[in-house]
Amino acid sequence: MLLRPGEVNREKHWFEFHNLDKIVHFLIFVVLGFCYKVAFFRQKKWLFVVVMFVYGLFTEVAQGLMNMGRTMDFYDLFADMLGAVFGYFLFEGTLSYIEKRK
Numbered sequence: 848m849l850l851r852p853g854e855v856n857r858e859k860h861w862f863e864f865h866n867l868d869k870i871v872h873f874l875i876f877v878v879l880g881f882c883y884k885v886a887f888f889r890q891k892k893w894l895f896v897v898v899m900f901v902y903g904l905f906t907e908v909a910q911g912l913m914n915m916g917r918t919m920d921f922y923d924l925f926a927d928m929l930g931a932v933f934g935y936f937l938f939e940g941t942l943s944y945i946e947k948r949k
Contacts, residue, residue, distance in 0.1 A: 873930035880934025903927035
C-alpha cells in the first residue's frame with residue numbers, strides 16, 4: 848500500500864480530503880507497530896523505535912526513487928512514526944488490560 852503507484856489527474860471521491868494519505872500512513876503504522884510488539888514483545892523500546900523509523904524512512908525513500916507518481920514526504924514519515932508509537936501504546940494498554948483481568 849505504501850509503495851503503490853500514484854495516480855495523476857484523477858477525480859477525487861466524495862470521502863477524500865486534503866492529507867488523507869497522512870491518516871492512511873498513520874493507520875498502517877498503528878497496525879504495524881501493534882503487530883511488531885505482538886511478535887517481539889520482549890524487545891527493547893529503543894529497538895522498536897529504530898526499526899519503525901528505518902522502515903518508514905525506507906518506504907519514503909523508495910517512493911521518491913520509484914518515479915511512479917509518488918514523492919518522498921517528511922510529513923508521511925512523521926505520520927508513520929506517530930502511528931507506530933500509537934500502536935506500541937495500544938499494545939501496552941491491551942496487555943495491561945488482559946493482565947488485570949486475570
